[in-house]
Amino acid sequence: MTILLDPTAESNPTSRERLARPDRLEGLTVALLDISKPRGDVFLDRLDERLSGMGIAVKRYMKPTVAKPAPLAIYQQIALEAHVVIEGLAD
Amino acid sequence: MDRSETRPHTPPMLNTLPRDGLVAVVKRDCPTCTLTAPVLAELAAQGGLVVYTQDDPGFPESVAERIDDTALDVSHRLGIEIVPTLIRFQDGQDVGRTYGWDRAAWERISGFQGIGAALPAFRPGCGAKNVEPGVLEKLKIRFGETGLTARHIELGDDEDAFEAMFERGWSDGLPVVPPTQERVLRMLNGTARDPAEVIGLCPPNLIPATVEKIAINAVMAGCKPEYLPVVLAAVEAVLDPAFAMHGVLATTMFVGPVVVVNGPVRRQIGMNAKGNALGQGNRANATIGRAVQLVIRNIGGGRPQEVDRATLGNPGKYTYCFAEDEEGSCWEPLSTDFGIPRGVSAVTVFAGFGLQGVVDQKSRTPESLTRSMAGSLRAIHNPRLYPACDAMLVVCPEHERTFRQAGWTKQRVLAELQALTAVPADPLLRGVDGIAEGLPPTMAGKTVHKFRPDGLMIVRAGGGAGMFSGIIGGWAMPGPTGSLPVSKEVRA
Numbered sequence: 001m002t003i004l005l006d007p008t009a010e011s012n013p014t015s016r017e018r019l020a021r022p023d024r025l026e027g028l029t030v031a032l033l034d035i036s037k038p039r040g041d042v043f044l045d046r047l048d049e050r051l052s053g054m055g056i057a058v059k060r061y062m063k064p065t066v067a068k069p070a071p072l073a074i075y076q077q078i079a080l081e082a083h084v085v086i087e088g089l090a091d
Numbered sequence: 092m093d094r095s096e097t098r099p100h101t102p103p104m105l106n107t108l109p110r111d112g113l114v115a116v117v118k119r120d121c122p123t124c125t126l127t128a129p130v131l132a133e134l135a136a137q138g139g140l141v142v143y144t145q146d147d148p149g150f151p152e153s154v155a156e157r158i159d160d161t162a163l164d165v166s167h168r169l170g171i172e173i174v175p176t177l178i179r180f181q182d183g184q185d186v187g188r189t190y191g192w193d194r195a196a197w198e199r200i201s202g203f204q205g206i207g208a209a210l211p212a213f214r215p216g217c218g219a220k221n222v223e224p225g226v227l228e229k230l231k232i233r234f235g236e237t238g239l240t241a242r243h244i245e246l247g248d249d250e251d252a253f254e255a256m257f258e259r260g261w262s263d264g265l266p267v268v269p270p271t272q273e274r275v276l277r278m279l280n281g282t283a284r285d286p287a288e289v290i291g292l293c294p295p296n297l298i299p300a301t302v303e304k305i306a307i308n309a310v311m312a313g314c315k316p317e318y319l320p321v322v323l324a325a326v327e328a329v330l331d332p333a334f335a336m337h338g339v340l341a342t343t344m345f346v347g348p349v350v351v352v353n354g355p356v357r358r359q360i361g362m363n364a365k366g367n368a369l370g371q372g373n374r375a376n377a378t379i380g381r382a383v384q385l386v387i388r389n390i391g392g393g394r395p396q397e398v399d400r401a402t403l404g405n406p407g408k409y410t411y412c413f414a415e416d417e418e419g420s421c422w423e424p425l426s427t428d429f430g431i432p433r434g435v436s437a438v439t440v441f442a443g444f445g446l447q448g449v450v451d452q453k454s455r456t457p458e459s460l461t462r463s464m465a466g467s468l469r470a471i472h473n474p475r476l477y478p479a480c481d482a483m484l485v486v487c488p489e490h491e492r493t494f495r496q497a498g499w500t501k502q503r504v505l506a507e508l509q510a511l512t513a514v515p516a517d518p519l520l521r522g523v524d525g526i527a528e529g530l531p532p533t534m535a536g537k538t539v540h541k542f543r544p545d546g547l548m549i550v551r552a553g554g555g556a557g558m559f560s561g562i563i564g565g566w567a568m569p570g571p572t573g574s575l576p577v578s579k580e581v582r583a
Contacts, residue, residue: 002246002271004269
Protein backbone atom coordinates (compact mmCIF):
# COMPACT_ATOMS: atom_id res chain seq x y z
CA MET A 1 0.00 0.00 0.00
CA THR A 2 1.27 3.47 -0.87
CA ILE A 3 0.81 6.25 1.64
CA LEU A 4 1.06 9.82 0.39
CA LEU A 5 1.22 12.97 2.46
CA ASP A 6 -1.52 15.44 1.68
CA PRO A 7 -0.04 18.52 -0.07
CA THR A 8 -3.17 20.60 0.43
CA ALA A 9 -4.47 22.74 3.25
CA GLU A 10 -6.60 19.77 4.38
CA SER A 11 -9.49 22.13 4.70
CA ASN A 12 -12.15 23.24 2.33
CA PRO A 13 -12.74 26.97 2.31
CA THR A 14 -15.88 27.78 4.20
CA SER A 15 -18.75 28.26 1.87
CA ARG A 16 -21.35 30.49 3.40
CA GLU A 17 -24.88 30.76 2.20
CA ARG A 18 -25.73 34.14 0.80
CA LEU A 19 -28.34 36.15 2.60
CA ALA A 20 -31.70 35.93 0.93
CA ARG A 21 -32.19 38.70 -1.62
CA PRO A 22 -34.59 41.35 -0.38
CA ASP A 23 -37.93 41.53 -2.20
CA ARG A 24 -37.67 45.28 -2.48
CA LEU A 25 -35.12 48.00 -1.79
CA GLU A 26 -37.46 50.53 -0.17
CA GLY A 27 -36.28 51.38 3.31
CA LEU A 28 -32.93 49.66 2.79
CA THR A 29 -29.49 51.19 2.32
CA VAL A 30 -27.56 50.14 -0.76
CA ALA A 31 -23.75 50.18 -0.62
CA LEU A 32 -21.99 50.89 -3.90
CA LEU A 33 -18.42 49.56 -3.74
CA ASP A 34 -15.91 50.93 -6.19
CA ILE A 35 -12.97 48.49 -6.29
CA SER A 36 -10.79 51.12 -8.02
CA LYS A 37 -11.07 49.48 -11.43
CA PRO A 38 -11.11 51.96 -14.33
CA ARG A 39 -14.62 53.09 -15.25
CA GLY A 40 -16.16 51.32 -12.27
CA ASP A 41 -17.20 54.81 -11.17
CA VAL A 42 -19.13 55.36 -14.43
CA PHE A 43 -21.22 52.28 -13.75
CA LEU A 44 -21.72 53.04 -10.07
CA ASP A 45 -22.53 56.72 -10.69
CA ARG A 46 -25.37 55.63 -12.95
CA LEU A 47 -26.66 53.16 -10.40
CA ASP A 48 -26.43 55.85 -7.73
CA GLU A 49 -28.47 58.17 -9.91
CA ARG A 50 -31.12 55.54 -10.59
CA LEU A 51 -31.39 54.31 -7.02
CA SER A 52 -31.39 57.78 -5.48
CA GLY A 53 -34.03 58.78 -8.00
CA MET A 54 -36.19 55.96 -6.64
CA GLY A 55 -35.74 57.36 -3.14
CA ILE A 56 -33.43 54.57 -2.01
CA ALA A 57 -30.60 55.40 0.38
CA VAL A 58 -27.19 54.91 -1.22
CA LYS A 59 -23.76 54.95 0.36
CA ARG A 60 -20.51 54.91 -1.56
CA TYR A 61 -17.36 52.97 -0.66
CA MET A 62 -14.02 52.49 -2.34
CA LYS A 63 -11.16 50.00 -2.09
CA PRO A 64 -7.76 51.73 -1.97
CA THR A 65 -6.40 49.48 -4.75
CA VAL A 66 -7.83 46.93 -7.10
CA ALA A 67 -4.69 44.83 -6.71
CA LYS A 68 -5.27 43.76 -3.13
CA PRO A 69 -8.21 42.38 -1.18
CA ALA A 70 -10.41 44.96 0.54
CA PRO A 71 -9.22 45.98 4.00
CA LEU A 72 -11.25 44.45 6.80
CA ALA A 73 -12.41 47.89 7.93
CA ILE A 74 -14.29 48.39 4.66
CA TYR A 75 -16.07 45.06 4.99
CA GLN A 76 -17.09 45.93 8.52
CA GLN A 77 -18.20 49.44 7.64
CA ILE A 78 -20.39 48.16 4.80
CA ALA A 79 -21.86 45.46 7.01
CA LEU A 80 -22.73 48.05 9.64
CA GLU A 81 -24.10 50.76 7.37
CA ALA A 82 -25.84 48.97 4.49
CA HIS A 83 -28.21 46.12 3.75
CA VAL A 84 -27.25 45.39 0.16
CA VAL A 85 -23.95 45.83 -1.67
CA ILE A 86 -23.29 46.26 -5.35
CA GLU A 87 -19.72 46.33 -6.59
CA GLY A 88 -18.32 47.38 -9.92
CA LEU A 89 -16.21 44.33 -10.61
CA ALA A 90 -14.63 44.76 -14.02
CA ASP A 91 -13.28 47.54 -16.23
CA MET B 92 -9.77 10.34 1.60
CA ASP B 93 -8.47 7.76 4.02
CA ARG B 94 -6.92 8.65 7.27
CA SER B 95 -4.36 6.59 9.09
CA GLU B 96 -2.38 7.31 12.18
CA THR B 97 1.26 6.45 12.42
CA ARG B 98 1.44 3.85 15.13
CA PRO B 99 4.56 3.69 17.30
CA HIS B 100 6.21 0.37 16.75
CA THR B 101 7.94 -1.48 19.58
CA PRO B 102 9.92 -4.35 18.16
CA PRO B 103 10.20 -7.52 20.26
CA MET B 104 13.94 -7.32 19.60
CA LEU B 105 14.26 -4.64 22.27
CA ASN B 106 13.48 -7.31 24.87
CA THR B 107 16.88 -8.82 24.11
CA LEU B 108 18.71 -5.86 25.65
CA PRO B 109 20.30 -6.80 28.98
CA ARG B 110 19.26 -5.01 32.16
CA ASP B 111 22.84 -5.14 33.35
CA GLY B 112 25.85 -5.81 31.17
CA LEU B 113 27.51 -4.80 27.93
CA VAL B 114 26.07 -4.30 24.47
CA ALA B 115 28.13 -3.99 21.30
CA VAL B 116 26.73 -2.99 17.91
CA VAL B 117 28.84 -3.97 14.91
CA LYS B 118 28.78 -4.72 11.21
CA ARG B 119 31.01 -6.96 9.17
CA ASP B 120 31.46 -4.31 6.53
CA CYS B 121 33.41 -2.17 9.03
CA PRO B 122 37.19 -2.89 9.24
CA THR B 123 37.32 -1.59 12.82
CA CYS B 124 34.54 -3.99 13.79
CA THR B 125 36.44 -6.92 12.32
CA LEU B 126 39.56 -5.64 14.09
CA THR B 127 37.75 -5.70 17.42
CA ALA B 128 36.21 -9.16 16.92
CA PRO B 129 38.87 -10.79 19.17
CA VAL B 130 38.18 -8.23 21.88
CA LEU B 131 34.46 -8.95 21.66
CA ALA B 132 35.33 -12.64 22.06
CA GLU B 133 37.41 -11.80 25.14
CA LEU B 134 34.55 -9.82 26.70
CA ALA B 135 31.99 -12.48 25.76
CA ALA B 136 34.13 -15.08 27.50
CA GLN B 137 33.83 -13.00 30.69
CA GLY B 138 30.05 -13.15 30.35
CA GLY B 139 27.50 -10.36 30.13
CA LEU B 140 28.10 -9.19 26.54
CA VAL B 141 25.43 -9.12 23.85
CA VAL B 142 26.54 -8.28 20.30
CA TYR B 143 24.09 -6.93 17.72
CA THR B 144 25.11 -7.24 14.09
CA GLN B 145 23.77 -4.80 11.53
CA ASP B 146 24.62 -6.53 8.29
CA ASP B 147 25.74 -10.18 8.66
CA PRO B 148 24.04 -12.24 11.39
CA GLY B 149 27.05 -14.61 11.24
CA PHE B 150 29.42 -11.88 12.38
CA PRO B 151 31.43 -11.97 14.61
CA GLU B 152 31.93 -15.75 14.51
CA SER B 153 34.01 -15.52 17.68
CA VAL B 154 30.97 -14.51 19.75
CA ALA B 155 28.23 -17.02 20.47
CA GLU B 156 25.69 -14.56 21.85
CA ARG B 157 25.13 -12.39 18.83
CA ILE B 158 21.77 -11.11 17.77
CA ASP B 159 20.60 -10.39 14.25
CA ASP B 160 19.77 -6.66 14.04
CA THR B 161 19.71 -6.46 10.27
CA ALA B 162 16.25 -4.88 10.70
CA LEU B 163 18.16 -2.19 12.66
CA ASP B 164 15.38 -1.80 15.23
CA VAL B 165 17.72 -2.05 18.22
CA SER B 166 20.40 0.06 16.56
CA HIS B 167 17.83 2.78 15.92
CA ARG B 168 16.41 2.64 19.43
CA LEU B 169 19.92 2.89 20.86
CA GLY B 170 20.71 5.83 18.59
CA ILE B 171 23.83 4.20 17.16
CA GLU B 172 25.72 6.49 14.78
CA ILE B 173 29.13 4.79 14.59
CA VAL B 174 30.10 1.11 14.73
CA PRO B 175 31.46 -0.47 16.73
CA THR B 176 29.62 1.08 19.70
CA LEU B 177 30.10 -0.42 23.15
CA ILE B 178 27.47 0.42 25.79
CA ARG B 179 27.29 -0.38 29.50
CA PHE B 180 23.79 -1.00 30.86
CA GLN B 181 23.01 -0.75 34.53
CA ASP B 182 19.50 -1.23 35.91
CA GLY B 183 18.23 -0.98 32.34
CA GLN B 184 19.90 2.38 31.81
CA ASP B 185 22.64 3.30 29.36
CA VAL B 186 25.34 4.49 31.77
CA GLY B 187 28.26 4.83 29.37
CA ARG B 188 29.20 4.28 25.76
CA THR B 189 32.11 4.57 23.40
CA TYR B 190 32.46 4.17 19.67
CA GLY B 191 35.21 3.13 17.31
CA TRP B 192 38.08 1.26 18.92
CA ASP B 193 39.67 3.19 21.77
CA ARG B 194 41.34 0.77 24.16
CA ALA B 195 41.25 3.10 27.17
CA ALA B 196 37.55 3.85 26.64
CA TRP B 197 36.73 0.18 26.10
CA GLU B 198 38.61 -0.71 29.31
CA ARG B 199 36.68 1.93 31.21
CA ILE B 200 33.25 0.93 29.86
CA SER B 201 33.84 -2.81 30.15
CA GLY B 202 35.72 -2.72 33.44
CA PHE B 203 38.35 -5.10 32.06
CA GLN B 204 41.97 -4.00 31.76
CA GLY B 205 44.41 -5.12 29.12
CA ILE B 206 41.86 -6.08 26.48
CA GLY B 207 42.89 -6.09 22.83
CA ALA B 208 46.54 -5.98 23.76
CA ALA B 209 47.57 -6.94 20.23
CA LEU B 210 45.57 -4.09 18.67
CA PRO B 211 46.66 -0.51 18.09
CA ALA B 212 45.40 1.84 20.77
CA PHE B 213 42.91 3.59 18.52
CA ARG B 214 41.02 3.10 15.30
CA PRO B 215 38.05 5.22 14.18
CA GLY B 216 34.80 3.42 13.55
CA CYS B 217 32.50 3.43 10.54
CA GLY B 218 29.09 4.95 9.95
CA ALA B 219 26.26 2.81 11.31
CA LYS B 220 23.79 1.30 8.86
CA ASN B 221 20.77 2.68 10.69
CA VAL B 222 21.75 6.28 9.95
CA GLU B 223 22.54 5.77 6.27
CA PRO B 224 20.53 8.06 4.00
CA GLY B 225 17.27 6.41 3.12
CA VAL B 226 17.53 3.96 6.02
CA LEU B 227 17.05 6.49 8.80
CA GLU B 228 13.88 7.79 7.14
CA LYS B 229 12.42 4.28 6.94
CA LEU B 230 13.22 3.65 10.60
CA LYS B 231 11.62 6.93 11.66
CA ILE B 232 8.48 5.95 9.75
CA ARG B 233 8.47 2.45 11.26
CA PHE B 234 8.82 3.88 14.75
CA GLY B 235 6.31 6.69 14.21
CA GLU B 236 8.98 9.31 14.76
CA THR B 237 8.59 11.36 11.61
CA GLY B 238 7.23 14.41 13.41
CA LEU B 239 5.14 15.07 10.29
CA THR B 240 1.56 16.13 10.72
CA ALA B 241 0.16 16.07 7.18
CA ARG B 242 -2.82 13.80 6.64
CA HIS B 243 -1.98 10.35 5.30
CA ILE B 244 -3.69 9.38 2.10
CA GLU B 245 -3.67 5.66 1.51
CA LEU B 246 -3.84 4.48 -2.06
CA GLY B 247 -5.24 1.12 -2.96
CA ASP B 248 -2.86 -1.62 -4.10
CA ASP B 249 -4.12 -1.39 -7.64
CA GLU B 250 -4.29 2.38 -7.71
CA ASP B 251 -1.75 4.20 -9.85
CA ALA B 252 -0.18 6.88 -7.66
CA PHE B 253 0.34 9.27 -10.57
CA GLU B 254 -3.24 8.97 -11.75
CA ALA B 255 -4.51 9.28 -8.18
CA MET B 256 -2.69 12.57 -7.77
CA PHE B 257 -4.10 13.92 -11.04
CA GLU B 258 -7.60 12.91 -9.91
CA ARG B 259 -7.16 14.72 -6.61
CA GLY B 260 -6.26 17.91 -8.46
CA TRP B 261 -2.74 18.15 -7.03
CA SER B 262 -1.03 18.55 -10.38
CA ASP B 263 -0.26 21.54 -12.60
CA GLY B 264 -1.07 19.31 -15.56
CA LEU B 265 2.22 17.45 -15.66
CA PRO B 266 2.95 14.34 -13.59
CA VAL B 267 4.07 15.03 -10.03
CA VAL B 268 6.36 12.90 -7.86
CA PRO B 269 4.38 10.96 -5.21
CA PRO B 270 5.04 12.63 -1.83
CA THR B 271 5.72 9.56 0.26
CA GLN B 272 6.84 9.92 3.85
CA GLU B 273 10.38 8.82 2.92
CA ARG B 274 10.67 11.44 0.21
CA VAL B 275 9.25 14.21 2.38
CA LEU B 276 11.60 13.33 5.26
CA ARG B 277 14.55 13.35 2.88
CA MET B 278 13.37 16.69 1.50
CA LEU B 279 13.22 18.12 5.01
CA ASN B 280 16.85 17.11 5.51
CA GLY B 281 17.56 19.99 3.12
CA THR B 282 16.72 22.55 5.80
CA ALA B 283 17.38 23.06 9.48
CA ARG B 284 14.01 24.81 9.83
CA ASP B 285 11.25 23.28 11.94
CA PRO B 286 8.68 21.48 9.74
CA ALA B 287 5.98 23.26 11.75
CA GLU B 288 7.35 26.75 11.04
CA VAL B 289 4.87 28.92 9.17
CA ILE B 290 6.50 30.73 6.24
CA GLY B 291 3.50 32.91 5.46
CA LEU B 292 -0.22 32.97 4.72
CA CYS B 293 -0.86 31.45 1.32
CA PRO B 294 -3.52 33.05 -0.85
CA PRO B 295 -6.18 32.83 -1.98
CA ASN B 296 -7.46 30.92 1.06
CA LEU B 297 -4.89 32.48 3.41
CA ILE B 298 -3.66 29.10 4.66
CA PRO B 299 -0.58 29.02 6.92
CA ALA B 300 2.14 27.55 4.68
CA THR B 301 4.33 25.37 6.88
CA VAL B 302 7.80 24.13 6.01
CA GLU B 303 6.33 20.61 5.97
CA LYS B 304 3.58 21.43 3.48
CA ILE B 305 6.03 23.31 1.29
CA ALA B 306 8.42 20.33 1.43
CA ILE B 307 5.59 18.04 0.29
CA ASN B 308 4.96 20.25 -2.71
CA ALA B 309 8.69 20.50 -3.40
CA VAL B 310 8.83 16.70 -3.55
CA MET B 311 5.94 16.72 -6.00
CA ALA B 312 7.66 19.36 -8.14
CA GLY B 313 10.72 17.12 -8.42
CA CYS B 314 13.09 19.13 -6.20
CA LYS B 315 16.14 17.67 -4.53
CA PRO B 316 16.49 18.30 -0.77
CA GLU B 317 19.27 20.82 -1.33
CA TYR B 318 16.85 22.98 -3.33
CA LEU B 319 14.46 23.31 -0.40
CA PRO B 320 16.06 26.42 1.17
CA VAL B 321 15.65 28.21 -2.18
CA VAL B 322 12.03 27.08 -2.46
CA LEU B 323 11.35 28.27 1.09
CA ALA B 324 12.90 31.67 0.37
CA ALA B 325 10.89 31.99 -2.85
CA VAL B 326 7.66 31.07 -1.07
CA GLU B 327 8.49 33.51 1.73
CA ALA B 328 8.98 36.20 -0.92
CA VAL B 329 5.73 35.58 -2.80
CA LEU B 330 3.79 35.46 0.48
CA ASP B 331 5.20 38.82 1.54
CA PRO B 332 2.19 41.18 1.43
CA ALA B 333 4.24 43.59 -0.71
CA PHE B 334 4.22 41.02 -3.54
CA ALA B 335 0.40 40.89 -3.45
CA MET B 336 0.22 37.23 -4.47
CA HIS B 337 -3.57 37.24 -4.22
CA GLY B 338 -3.81 39.90 -6.88
CA VAL B 339 -1.07 38.32 -9.02
CA LEU B 340 -3.08 35.10 -8.95
CA ALA B 341 -6.51 36.60 -9.41
CA THR B 342 -5.72 39.04 -12.20
CA THR B 343 -6.91 38.43 -15.73
CA MET B 344 -3.43 39.46 -16.90
CA PHE B 345 -0.65 37.03 -17.82
CA VAL B 346 1.60 37.24 -14.81
CA GLY B 347 2.94 34.75 -12.30
CA PRO B 348 5.94 34.70 -9.97
CA VAL B 349 9.32 34.87 -11.74
CA VAL B 350 12.10 33.67 -9.43
CA VAL B 351 15.67 34.93 -9.87
CA VAL B 352 18.37 33.30 -7.74
CA ASN B 353 21.60 35.00 -6.66
CA GLY B 354 24.59 34.04 -4.53
CA PRO B 355 26.59 30.89 -3.88
CA VAL B 356 23.54 28.62 -3.71
CA ARG B 357 23.18 28.88 -7.50
CA ARG B 358 26.35 26.92 -8.06
CA GLN B 359 25.94 24.70 -5.02
CA ILE B 360 22.73 23.27 -6.43
CA GLY B 361 23.79 23.44 -10.07
CA MET B 362 21.42 26.07 -11.41
CA ASN B 363 21.70 27.29 -14.97
CA ALA B 364 22.55 30.95 -15.54
CA LYS B 365 24.09 30.42 -18.95
CA GLY B 366 22.85 29.02 -22.25
CA ASN B 367 19.07 28.54 -22.28
CA ALA B 368 18.89 29.87 -18.71
CA LEU B 369 15.21 30.69 -19.13
CA GLY B 370 14.47 27.49 -21.01
CA GLN B 371 14.16 23.83 -20.22
CA GLY B 372 16.73 21.27 -19.18
CA ASN B 373 18.00 22.18 -15.71
CA ARG B 374 16.41 20.36 -12.80
CA ALA B 375 16.94 23.09 -10.19
CA ASN B 376 15.65 25.89 -12.42
CA ALA B 377 12.68 23.81 -13.49
CA THR B 378 11.58 22.37 -10.16
CA ILE B 379 12.09 25.37 -7.86
CA GLY B 380 9.78 27.52 -9.96
CA ARG B 381 7.32 24.66 -10.25
CA ALA B 382 7.32 24.13 -6.48
CA VAL B 383 6.30 27.76 -5.91
CA GLN B 384 3.34 27.32 -8.26
CA LEU B 385 2.31 24.02 -6.64
CA VAL B 386 2.37 25.70 -3.21
CA ILE B 387 -0.08 28.35 -4.43
CA ARG B 388 -2.24 25.68 -6.03
CA ASN B 389 -2.28 23.06 -3.30
CA ILE B 390 -1.78 24.98 -0.07
CA GLY B 391 -3.47 28.23 -1.05
CA GLY B 392 -6.12 26.67 -3.26
CA GLY B 393 -5.33 28.94 -6.23
CA ARG B 394 -6.47 27.22 -9.43
CA PRO B 395 -7.01 28.37 -13.01
CA GLN B 396 -10.58 29.30 -13.87
CA GLU B 397 -11.28 29.54 -10.16
CA VAL B 398 -9.56 32.36 -8.28
CA ASP B 399 -6.86 32.38 -10.98
CA ARG B 400 -8.78 34.43 -13.56
CA ALA B 401 -6.00 34.70 -16.14
CA THR B 402 -7.30 35.27 -19.65
CA LEU B 403 -4.34 33.54 -21.30
CA GLY B 404 -1.81 32.99 -18.54
CA ASN B 405 1.68 32.24 -19.79
CA PRO B 406 3.91 29.14 -20.01
CA GLY B 407 5.98 30.50 -17.12
CA LYS B 408 3.10 29.64 -14.81
CA TYR B 409 4.34 26.05 -14.93
CA THR B 410 7.73 27.24 -13.74
CA TYR B 411 9.75 30.44 -14.12
CA CYS B 412 13.05 30.35 -12.31
CA PHE B 413 16.63 31.03 -13.31
CA ALA B 414 19.95 32.13 -11.87
CA GLU B 415 21.92 35.27 -12.60
CA ASP B 416 25.37 34.79 -14.15
CA GLU B 417 27.17 36.83 -11.52
CA GLU B 418 30.60 35.51 -12.42
CA GLY B 419 30.25 36.66 -16.00
CA SER B 420 28.77 40.04 -15.13
CA CYS B 421 30.44 43.41 -14.72
CA TRP B 422 27.45 44.51 -12.61
CA GLU B 423 26.37 43.89 -9.08
CA PRO B 424 23.82 41.05 -8.70
CA LEU B 425 20.09 41.78 -8.76
CA SER B 426 19.74 40.92 -5.06
CA THR B 427 22.06 43.80 -4.12
CA ASP B 428 19.54 46.21 -5.64
CA PHE B 429 17.22 45.04 -2.86
CA GLY B 430 19.76 45.49 -0.07
CA ILE B 431 21.11 41.96 0.16
CA PRO B 432 24.94 41.96 0.15
CA ARG B 433 26.84 40.30 -2.67
CA GLY B 434 27.86 36.77 -1.79
CA VAL B 435 24.68 36.11 0.20
CA SER B 436 22.31 33.63 -1.42
CA ALA B 437 18.96 35.20 -2.17
CA VAL B 438 15.89 34.96 -4.34
CA THR B 439 14.01 37.82 -5.93
CA VAL B 440 10.45 37.31 -7.09
CA PHE B 441 8.80 39.45 -9.70
CA ALA B 442 5.25 39.28 -11.05
CA GLY B 443 6.14 38.76 -14.67
CA PHE B 444 5.19 37.02 -17.87
CA GLY B 445 6.66 35.68 -21.05
CA LEU B 446 9.82 36.80 -22.73
CA GLN B 447 9.98 39.51 -25.35
CA GLY B 448 13.18 39.22 -27.31
CA VAL B 449 15.47 42.19 -27.89
CA VAL B 450 17.33 41.34 -31.07
CA ASP B 451 20.19 43.71 -31.78
CA GLN B 452 23.18 42.34 -33.66
CA LYS B 453 24.53 45.64 -34.91
CA SER B 454 24.94 47.97 -31.93
CA ARG B 455 28.52 48.24 -30.70
CA THR B 456 28.12 51.33 -28.52
CA PRO B 457 26.10 51.61 -25.32
CA GLU B 458 24.24 54.61 -26.73
CA SER B 459 22.98 52.63 -29.70
CA LEU B 460 22.19 49.57 -27.63
CA THR B 461 20.19 51.45 -24.98
CA ARG B 462 18.17 53.20 -27.70
CA SER B 463 17.51 49.85 -29.28
CA MET B 464 16.51 48.25 -25.99
CA ALA B 465 14.33 51.23 -25.08
CA GLY B 466 12.40 50.75 -28.31
CA SER B 467 11.52 47.22 -27.25
CA LEU B 468 10.73 48.31 -23.70
CA ARG B 469 8.33 50.97 -24.98
CA ALA B 470 6.33 48.22 -26.67
CA ILE B 471 5.48 46.26 -23.50
CA HIS B 472 1.72 45.69 -23.08
CA ASN B 473 1.02 48.13 -25.89
CA PRO B 474 3.23 50.83 -27.41
CA ARG B 475 0.53 53.33 -26.51
CA LEU B 476 0.16 52.50 -22.83
CA TYR B 477 2.10 54.61 -20.32
CA PRO B 478 2.92 53.80 -17.58
CA ALA B 479 2.77 50.09 -18.30
CA CYS B 480 4.31 47.92 -15.62
CA ASP B 481 7.59 46.97 -14.01
CA ALA B 482 9.95 45.05 -16.25
CA MET B 483 13.02 42.88 -15.94
CA LEU B 484 15.64 43.22 -18.65
CA VAL B 485 17.70 40.05 -18.97
CA VAL B 486 20.92 41.18 -20.61
CA CYS B 487 22.83 38.56 -22.56
CA PRO B 488 26.64 38.35 -22.39
CA GLU B 489 27.26 39.81 -25.84
CA HIS B 490 25.12 42.84 -25.04
CA GLU B 491 26.62 43.20 -21.57
CA ARG B 492 30.08 43.22 -23.18
CA THR B 493 29.22 46.44 -24.98
CA PHE B 494 28.32 48.13 -21.68
CA ARG B 495 31.32 46.59 -19.94
CA GLN B 496 33.78 47.86 -22.53
CA ALA B 497 32.32 51.34 -22.29
CA GLY B 498 32.39 51.24 -18.48
CA TRP B 499 28.65 51.70 -18.04
CA THR B 500 27.40 50.74 -14.61
CA LYS B 501 24.02 49.13 -14.15
CA GLN B 502 22.76 52.40 -12.64
CA ARG B 503 23.87 54.25 -15.77
CA VAL B 504 22.11 51.78 -18.05
CA LEU B 505 18.93 52.00 -15.96
CA ALA B 506 19.02 55.79 -15.97
CA GLU B 507 19.49 55.91 -19.74
CA LEU B 508 16.66 53.46 -20.30
CA GLN B 509 14.34 55.42 -18.01
CA ALA B 510 15.14 58.58 -19.96
CA LEU B 511 14.66 56.88 -23.32
CA THR B 512 11.28 55.45 -22.29
CA ALA B 513 9.88 58.82 -21.27
CA VAL B 514 8.09 60.22 -24.31
CA PRO B 515 5.60 62.94 -25.34
CA ALA B 516 2.03 61.85 -24.78
CA ASP B 517 0.51 63.45 -27.85
CA PRO B 518 1.16 60.68 -30.43
CA LEU B 519 -0.18 58.16 -27.91
CA LEU B 520 -3.53 59.79 -27.18
CA ARG B 521 -6.71 57.78 -27.67
CA GLY B 522 -7.90 57.94 -31.22
CA VAL B 523 -4.61 59.08 -32.77
CA ASP B 524 -3.80 57.06 -35.91
CA GLY B 525 -7.29 55.59 -35.70
CA ILE B 526 -6.47 53.51 -32.62
CA ALA B 527 -8.87 53.71 -29.70
CA GLU B 528 -6.38 52.46 -27.13
CA GLY B 529 -4.09 55.10 -25.73
CA LEU B 530 -3.69 57.85 -23.21
CA PRO B 531 -6.59 60.01 -22.01
CA PRO B 532 -6.97 63.50 -23.52
CA THR B 533 -5.95 65.04 -20.18
CA MET B 534 -2.39 63.90 -20.90
CA ALA B 535 -2.05 66.07 -23.99
CA GLY B 536 1.14 68.11 -23.98
CA LYS B 537 2.71 66.06 -21.20
CA THR B 538 5.66 63.67 -21.04
CA VAL B 539 4.80 60.17 -19.94
CA HIS B 540 7.02 57.52 -18.37
CA LYS B 541 6.80 53.86 -19.31
CA PHE B 542 8.11 52.71 -15.91
CA ARG B 543 7.95 53.98 -12.35
CA PRO B 544 11.35 55.16 -11.03
CA ASP B 545 12.25 51.75 -9.48
CA GLY B 546 10.32 49.82 -12.07
CA LEU B 547 13.18 48.52 -14.19
CA MET B 548 15.47 45.67 -13.18
CA ILE B 549 18.53 44.29 -14.92
CA VAL B 550 19.75 40.71 -14.68
CA ARG B 551 22.70 39.24 -16.55
CA ALA B 552 22.17 35.71 -17.88
CA GLY B 553 22.49 33.62 -20.98
CA GLY B 554 24.88 31.82 -23.29
CA GLY B 555 28.05 33.30 -24.72
CA ALA B 556 26.86 33.53 -28.30
CA GLY B 557 23.94 35.57 -29.54
CA MET B 558 23.04 39.25 -29.27
CA PHE B 559 19.64 38.42 -27.89
CA SER B 560 18.55 39.90 -24.59
CA GLY B 561 15.06 39.50 -23.18
CA ILE B 562 12.37 41.54 -21.49
CA ILE B 563 10.11 40.01 -18.87
CA GLY B 564 7.08 42.24 -18.72
CA GLY B 565 5.06 42.73 -15.58
CA TRP B 566 1.63 43.30 -14.17
CA ALA B 567 -0.27 46.49 -14.92
CA MET B 568 -0.45 47.05 -11.16
CA PRO B 569 3.17 47.75 -10.20
CA GLY B 570 4.44 49.40 -7.07
CA PRO B 571 3.22 49.71 -3.50
CA THR B 572 -0.48 49.62 -4.41
CA GLY B 573 0.04 46.52 -6.55
CA SER B 574 2.93 44.10 -6.65
CA LEU B 575 6.48 45.00 -5.68
CA PRO B 576 9.43 42.74 -6.49
CA VAL B 577 10.58 41.12 -3.23
CA SER B 578 13.98 39.67 -2.28
CA LYS B 579 14.60 37.21 0.52
CA GLU B 580 17.79 35.70 1.80
CA VAL B 581 18.13 31.94 1.38
CA ARG B 582 18.51 30.42 4.84
CA ALA B 583 19.70 26.88 5.54
